[in-house]
Amino acid sequence: MSQNQNRSGDNNLKYAVDIVLCVDTTASMGPTLENVKQSAMSFPNRLAQEMAAKGRGISSLRLKVIGFRDYADCAEDAMVVSPFLRVPDELDSFETTVNALHADGGGDEPESALEALALAIGSDWETGLDRRRHVIVMFTDASAHRLGDPRHTRASTYPQSIPGSLEELYAQWGSGQSRSALVENSAKRLLMFAPESYPWTDIADDWNNTIYFPSEAGEGLEEWEMDQIIATIANSL
Amino acid sequence: MDVEPSKTVQGARIWHHTAPRFVALSVWTERIAGRGEDADPLVVVHWPTARGLIAVFDGVGGAGRASAGSTPTGQERTQAWVAPRRLRGLVEEWFVDGSSVDALHDRVVTRLAADITVRSRMRGRIHREFPSTLAALAFTMHPDGVRWDVVWAGDSRCYVVEPDRGLQQLSLDDVDGSDALDLLLQDPPMTNMVSVDREFALNRWRGHAPAPCVLVTATDGFFGYVSTPAQFEHVLLDTLWHARDPAHWGELLAERVAGYTGDDASLAVVALGFHDFGDLRVSFGSRRNLLRHEHDEPLRAAADRGTDAVHTARSDSWRKYRGGYEQRLATTVGEDNR
Numbered sequence A: 001m002s003q004n005q006n007r008s009g010d011n012n013l014k015y016a017v018d019i020v021l022c023v024d025t026t027a028s029m030g031p032t033l034e035n036v037k038q039s040a041m042s043f044p045n046r047l048a049q050e051m052a053a054k055g056r057g058i059s060s061l062r063l064k065v066i067g068f069r070d071y072a073d074c075a076e077d078a079m080v081v082s083p084f085l086r087v088p089d090e091l092d093s094f095e096t097t098v099n100a101l102h103a104d105g106g107g108d109e110p111e112s113a114l115e116a117l118a119l120a121i122g123s124d125w126e127t128g129l130d131r132r133r134h135v136i137v138m139f140t141d142a143s144a145h146r147l148g149d150p151r152h153t154r155a156s157t158y159p160q161s162i163p164g165s166l167e168e169l170y171a172q173w174g175s176g177q178s179r180s181a182l183v184e185n186s187a188k189r190l191l192m193f194a195p196e197s198y199p200w201t202d203i204a205d206d207w208n209n210t211i212y213f214p215s216e217a218g219e220g221l222e223e224w225e226m227d228q229i230i231a232t233i234a235n236s237l
Numbered sequence B: 001m002d003v004e005p006s007k008t009v010q011g012a013r014i015w016h017h018t019a020p021r022f023v024a025l026s027v028w029t030e031r032i033a034g035r036g037e038d039a040d041p042l043v044v045v046h047w048p049t050a051r052g053l054i055a056v057f058d059g060v061g062g063a064g065r066a067s068a069g070s071t072p073t074g075q076e077r078t079q080a081w082v083a084p085r086r087l088r089g090l091v092e093e094w095f096v097d098g099s100s101v102d103a104l105h106d107r108v109v110t111r112l113a114a115d116i117t118v119r120s121r122m123r124g125r126i127h128r129e130f131p132s133t134l135a136a137l138a139f140t141m142h143p144d145g146v147r148w149d150v151v152w153a154g155d156s157r158c159y160v161v162e163p164d165r166g167l168q169q170l171s172l173d174d175v176d177g178s179d180a181l182d183l184l185l186q187d188p189p190m191t192n193m194v195s196v197d198r199e200f201a202l203n204r205w206r207g208h209a210p211a212p213c214v215l216v217t218a219t220d221g222f223f224g225y226v227s228t229p230a231q232f233e234h235v236l237l238d239t240l241w242h243a244r245d246p247a248h249w250g251e252l253l254a255e256r257v258a259g260y261t262g263d264d265a266s267l268a269v270v271a272l273g274f275h276d277f278g279d280l281r282v283s284f285g286s287r288r289n290l291l292r293h294e295h296d297e298p299l300r301a302a303a304d305r306g307t308d309a310v311h312t313a314r315s316d317s318w319r320k321y322r323g324g325y326e327q328r329l330a331t332t333v334g335e336d337n338r
Helices: A027-053 A091-099 A113-121 A166-173 A200-206 A226-236 B079-097 B101-111 B180-186 B229-241 B246-260 B277-283 B285-303 B307-325
Strands: A015-024 A058-068 A079-081 A085-087 A132-139 A188-195 A210-215 B002-005 B013-019 B022-029 B042-046 B051-056 B067-070 B076-078 B134-142 B145-153 B157-162 B166-169 B203-210 B213-218 B265-272
Touching: A015 A027, A015 A113, A027 A058, A027 A091, A027 A132, A027 A226, A058 A091, A058 A113, A079 A113, A085 A091, A113 A132, A113 A166, A132 A226, A188 A200, A188 A226, A200 A210, A210 A226, B013 B246, B022 B042, B022 B246, B042 B079, B042 B265, B051 B079, B051 B213, B051 B265, B067 B079, B076 B079, B079 B101, B079 B134, B101 B145, B134 B157, B134 B213, B134 B265, B145 B157, B145 B213, B157 B203, B157 B229, B166 B229, B166 B307, B180 B229, B180 B307, B229 B246, B229 B277, B229 B285, B229 B307, B277 B285, B285 B307
Parallel strands: A015 A058, A015 A132, A132 A188, A188 A210
Antiparallel strands: A058 A079, A058 A085, B002 B013, B013 B022, B022 B265, B042 B051, B051 B134, B067 B076, B134 B145, B145 B203, B157 B166, B157 B213, B213 B265
């Protein structure tokens, strides 16, 4: 018998979990970022414990980190994107990636969070295993620049794959059985820890499979404890 | 009904009742002691009118983790724990007063979260206040058979099982997609469920079957963690085959589901028109053997040959099983006149 098969032949299906952490690394995130980083380090173990407590096994866990600032402020360091890192095999690389995040720059208050979200949606998600979960977690204390603004898109480092509007990005997220989606409808989840400003409230209301933890703009994310965040992710799977 | 804590499964509860040509059974299990989000299954019968109801209720933890408050002893309860239990009471009231499904909907909207102050700031399309599934099967017994109205919201299910036609799903899950094997492998989020902060639909579908037959309602802890849809029927009938009496059947079901599920699991069953429990058991003997040979044994054998073989065996099982399983599946909200 295989590991997943019990004596009755019933298959205890496990979850293949891909998680993309989109982290605002602009200067205003300074006090919060260290907390997010510390929590991110312990994230794999705590998620596994939470899942085990719920009786849900994980067959595969991959983590990816996207650190973002603002293409309008400084295009050179506007986006840092890691590949998916398989845990526990690549745990060291994951920790190195998280440790390298530091709060700096950003210029004006809207940031390039929608570009980060677009890169996350376009990730090379797991497609082969059963019960796939494709989770994007957005941490930011700011509103986002609108997509398609030439002041940003003409930056030399601006990714060509980014859609030109929020509507196009919504199409890539998809709804129901839509064919333009880059993420599987049954697998995707979007968790947002973000202020009640553009575009977060709109996304929470209009996009499916979303959970939104609103915060006061400019006041960080302290009101949401990381235990609660991880428990919410585990529950949303 | 006779209520018994399970003798072998920690925390599980089993109810059973037998009357002439009638066997009722329900099973309730939880993954984490004291935190099970399924309410106790509901089984009610009004003998003077030959009417009955079986129903299950599953609190949706992924949608309603926010607190609903604390018990007098200080134990915090989530909205996903409170909602199915309150819903159970409202559904029982609805059955007793015999009102319409629309009246049940109104009753749920006004009373599900009554007197509870909600403080959650969490939002989003997954999030719900006081979320619960409902799968209810109201039936009327006739000399030659049974007629039913199924009412549901979410992904808990209603079924009928006939000795010659096997398990047939009646309700249609509130998710994107309807292929039961795909749903098993993907476990997609629900698009509709009972809650107090969003509009929700109570879907309904009507049907009938000759006696003898078995009516079943179950939460996804029972049917959502097996290899194929046929395996759930195999679990039901294989445990029945090995049972000495209704209580023992419940015990075996609790043991079996505890061995494979990743969730709380509850189930309610009524068997109608069988002479006694022995007749019920023997009537499904051939069907149990067919499931064993055509579905269970090939899947077991495939498990030893690796993932590809399991995928092939799963697909083969579903191809052979699907036609019978879906023959009474609700295709739209309305009346099934077959």
